[in-house]
Amino acid sequence: MLFFNARSVLERQPPLGELPADKVLFTDTLKTAWPAMLESFLAALITFADTVMVGALGSYAIAAVGLTAQPRFLCLSIFLSMNIAVAALVARRKGAEKRSEANQVLIQALCLTAVFSLLISAPALIFADSVLRFAGSRDDTHVQAVMYFRIIVGSLIVQTLTLVINAAQRGAGNTKTAMKNNLVSNALNILCNYLLIExxxxFPALGVKGAAIASVIGFSAGLVLALASVLKPDSYLFLFYRSNTLRFRSGILSSLHKVASGAFIEQVFLRIGFFLYAVAVANLGTSAFAAHQIGMNIIGISFAVGDGLGVAGISLVGQNLGRGRSDIAKIYGIFCQRIGLLCALCIAAFYAASGSAVYRLFSSEPLILEYGSLIMKIIALIVILQVAQVICGGCLRGAGDTRYTALVSLISVAIIRPLSAWLFVYPLGFGLIGAWLGLTLDQFMRFILTWTRFKSGKWQSIEL
Known part of the structure; x- marks a missing residue:
């Protein structure tokens, strides 16, 4: 337990009061983190399985679905930033014992989300053909990619309302509730994939279209469960809480804007960087992009560990800052990071030993397997950097330090990742492996920048 010692974590920072026992702090971290970790891990596993099922149709199907990822997340940018703000604000209000304000945050976020969903989904549907062309679709993937994208984006409002409710639950510390909602949603998605793809x-064999329909069915189930979780009078978050009204409150809107604006800028930089990176890889051809997409699905498993602990960081950091205990917020943040390090080392060892064996689950094409053998070695290194920076970023967002995380995304994701990938792929002639070297450099820079900021402690004084 020396690795999880509260006083050593604080270093020279004096405690602001009595500290709970190390065992209590460690147990609380795990209690909050494990449902979020399991949820993220299984969600990534579902995406993994989804790609395996689509892969049965051929590399064109993997590439077609993969091409829609960044345009779809570009559409989700404003909502992902809203979710960060909602989780951080609900966590602060719960820590400060302001249940009424926490519920008002949820109500106002839901109203804003519904309006923005309609405003964004309409043009995305209309310009889907042009967007996917720009994303790098080719003759053998374009029609399928456009069809998949339109079905997914057509259900945008279903997805976004679910995301907001789950974000609020996580902020309140109800990570088990969000986990259960997503588990059922994802399980239904896989079942419908099995029935509809082949x-x-x-049931009819609908191929890529079937995968899209299965996703929408899963999204719909997730919304029903999410709504059910906030319709219970004894729940901390209750849509009909006695003080809830549809009247917008300037104080809450101001706080939402303060956190969400920085998070939105971050999301824009992330999506631009990811989009340009994906375009650079897509231009290498269908097989190379399919191999790349498989690698991104594999690395998503390790990202899930960091993401789950990052969610725990948002909740634990936010709640303790709301209580005026920035010292305990720091302890929880570092405990999350150290748990993440142990998990990352185990995952990296497995990836390094597996070689291209994992790739065989997706494809038997020799070229894809050849790429896979090299990519898995790079992923083993990326995992350690990735998990660390995701958790540090989550802790900073939980404190409301979203402007700094936006700056990190601008420098590392929007500039370093696409430019270094292009340099390695084309002028230096490394091909697909060059793209992964660019990704490694991006993860390293994000780790350095987020860890330095967390260590500085400036996030501990941010008011929301």
């Missing part, structure tokens, strides 16, 4: 038990 056609089983009398």
């Amino acid at each position: 056609g089983r038990f009398g």
Whole structure:
């Protein structure tokens, strides 16, 4: 337990009061983190399985679905930033014992989300063809990619309302509730994939279209469960809480804007960087992009560990800052980081030993397997950097330090990742492996920048 010692974590920072026992702090971290970790891990596993199922149709299908990822997340940018703000604000209000304000945050966020969903989904549907062309679709992937994208974006409002409710639950520390909602949603998605992609038990074989429809069915189930979780009078978050009104409150809107604006800028930089990076890889051809997409699905498993602990960081850091205990917020943040390091080392060892064996689950094409053998070695290094920076970033966002995380995304994701990938891929002639070297450099820079900021302690004095 020396690795999880509260006083050594604080270093020279004096405690602001009595500190709970190390065992209590460690147990609380795990209690909050494990549902979020399991949720993120299984969600990534579902995406993994989704790609395996689509892969049965051929590399064109993997590439077609993969091409829609960044345009879709570009559409989700404003909502992902809203979710960060909602989680941080609900956590602060819960820590300060202001249940009424926490519920008002949720109500106002839901109203804003519904309006923005309609405003964004309409043009995305209309310009889907042009967007996917720009994303790098080719003749053998374009029609399928456009069809998949339109079905997914058509259900945008269903996805976004679910995301907001789950974000609020995580901020309140109800990570088990969000986990259960997503587990059922994702399980239904996989079941419908099995029935609709290749056609089983009398269901039509719809291929890529079936995968999109299965996702929408899963999203819809997730919304029903999320709504059910905030319709219970005994729940901390209750849509009909006695003080809830549809009247917008300037104080809450101001706080939402303060956190969400920085998070939105960050999301824009992230999506621009990811988009340009994906375009650079897509231009290498269908097989190379399919191999790349498989690698991104594999690395998503390790990202899930960092993401889950980052969610725990948002909740624990936010709640303790709301209580005026920045010292305990720091302890929880570092405990999350150290748990993440142990998990990352185990995952990296597995990836390094597996070689291209994992790739065989997706494809038997020799070229894809050849790429996979090299990519898995790079992923083993990336995992350690990735998990660390995701958790540090989550802790900073929980404190409301989203303007700094936006700056990190501008420098590392929007500039360093696409430029270094292009340099390694084309002028230096490393091909697909060059793109992964660019990704490694991006992860390293994000780790350095987020860890330095967390260590500085400036996030501990941010008011929301």
